Amino acid sequence: MFSSGILIEAAELPQAELYQKRMELYKKTEMSTGVPWFYIAAVDQYEQSIRHVRKDLPKPDGLVGIYIKPEYWAGIANPYIEDSNPLSISFFNGKGLDGNGDGKAERKNEEDLLYTAGKYLAKYGTDDTRIRIALWNYYKRDQAVIAIMTNAKVYRKMNRIDLQEKVFPLPKGYNYSYNNTWGDRRGWGGRRIHEGTDIFAGYGVPVRSVAYGVVELKGWNKFGGWRIGVRDLNNTYHYYAHLNGFAKDLKIGDVVKPGDIIGSVGSSGYGPPGTAGKFPPHLHFGMYKDNGINEWSFDPYPHLKAWERSQSKK
Numbered sequence: 001m002f003s004s005g006i007l008i009e010a011a012e013l014p015q016a017e018l019y020q021k022r023m024e025l026y027k028k029t030e031m032s033t034g035v036p037w038f039y040i041a042a043v044d045q046y047e048q049s050i051r052h053v054r055k056d057l058p059k060p061d062g063l064v065g066i067y068i069k070p071e072y073w074a075g076i077a078n079p080y081i082e083d084s085n086p087l088s089i090s091f092f093n094g095k096g097l098d099g100n101g102d103g104k105a106e107r108k109n110e111e112d113l114l115y116t117a118g119k120y121l122a123k124y125g126t127d128d129t130r131i132r133i134a135l136w137n138y139y140k141r142d143q144a145v146i147a148i149m150t151n152a153k154v155y156r157k158m159n160r161i162d163l164q165e166k167v168f169p170l171p172k173g174y175n176y177s178y179n180n181t182w183g184d185r186r187g188w189g190g191r192r193i194h195e196g197t198d199i200f201a202g203y204g205v206p207v208r209s210v211a212y213g214v215v216e217l218k219g220w221n222k223f224g225g226w227r228i229g230v231r232d233l234n235n236t237y238h239y240y241a242h243l244n245g246f247a248k249d250l251k252i253g254d255v256v257k258p259g260d261i262i263g264s265v266g267s268s269g270y271g272p273p274g275t276a277g278k279f280p281p282h283l284h285f286g287m288y289k290d291n292g293i294n295e296w297s298f299d300p301y302p303h304l305k306a307w308e309r310s311q312s313k314k
């Protein structure tokens with residue numbers, strides 16, 4: 001059938017074609033459910049990203065990232081857990097729907113999956129507020145709602161989904177140095193380990209967003225000084241601390257692109273608001289991953305090295 005054909009091909013498709021095919025499916029789902037494509041794409045991307053870091057969920061293997069548990073799809077009391085008959089699924093109060101009109105509601109068919117998700121959202125409505133409520137009722141977790149609304153905002157603004165480009169946080173042409181300091185013990189603020197990489201550079205060197213994302217945090221913290229947090233489309237949170245200041249007009253909720261200047265290198269922190277100069281100027285860069293259940297910090301050093309290499313080639 002059409003569906004399994006796509007499943008087999010997905011792994012072999014070049015990236016550009018994969019994005020194009022996904023976009024076609026999202027647009028099609030918008031047509032059939034009335035839910036704008038960027039909400040559908042946002043849910044799909046969120047599900048895709050958590051499946052990469054969750055042991056209890058199968059790794060994404062097709063065009064579409066959404067995973068729906070068999071008992072939710074077929075109905076909890078349905079004796080046939082892989083049921084694809086829309087009538088018996090509905091009888092057992094399962095949620096699976098037939099999206100491509102072939103008379104079957106298949107849990108692993110891209111169009112059926114997206115249609116089922118779209119119809120679920122459409123029950124609530126098609127604006128930000130209603131979609132948020134729909135998402136909360138499904139996931140029962142604020143973090144999931146935040147991550148999905150981040151994706152939706154970026155997709156809507158950029159009007160495309162091929163947005164995985166990354167850059168090194170400091171622009172070419174400035175002097176800087178950094179070592180792998182992840183996990184070191186910190187000197188200030190008690191028993192904490194160092195969750196990030198310190199990039200030493202002069203005061204005022206521009207600091208850029210490394211990814212497409214949304215500004216989730218901006219302000220002062222006694223440890224990080226002036227800092228900014230940006231969540232990207234992979235539900236990775238990027239933390240930029242000890243800044244000298246912020247880019248003019250940058251606000252919480254803004255969409256940023258890789259290379260957009262968000263602030264500059266400083267030495268703020270380790271005291272009340274405005275404290276600076278207690279250590280040499282540097283950018284503290286941290287990365288945090290969320291898997292839909294909890295969030296943890298991971299070592300940004302290998303990523304920085306990779307972005308630095310691709311920057312030097314340009």
Ligand SMILES: [Zn+2]
Binds near residue numbers: 194196283284
């Ligand atoms: Zn640091």
